[in-house]
Amino acid sequence: MKGVPDHIAQQLRRRANKHHRSLQGEFLAILEESVQDGQILIPTELLAEVRGSGLRTPEESSRNWSP
Numbered sequence: 001m002k003g004v005p006d007h008i009a010q011q012l013r014r015r016a017n018k019h020h021r022s023l024q025g026e027f028l029a030i031l032e033e034s035v036q037d038g039q040i041l042i043p044t045e046l047l048a049e050v051r052g053s054g055l056r057t058p059e060e061s062s063r064n065w066s067p
Helices: 006-018 023-035 043-052 058-062
Strands: none
Touching: 006 023
């Protein structure tokens, strides 16, 4: 990769090896992660959001919903 400092290229190589990807594949994966829309939640975070919504049943969640 042109213009990439050696220490960054080495870190990218290590990360690519760890994920069983080529250098280009790892770079694209990092790029995709950085531009994704929306928030990625782990299950405990999702559960906390659902509990924090104040809804208790599926019916309550769709009561005021309109497409």
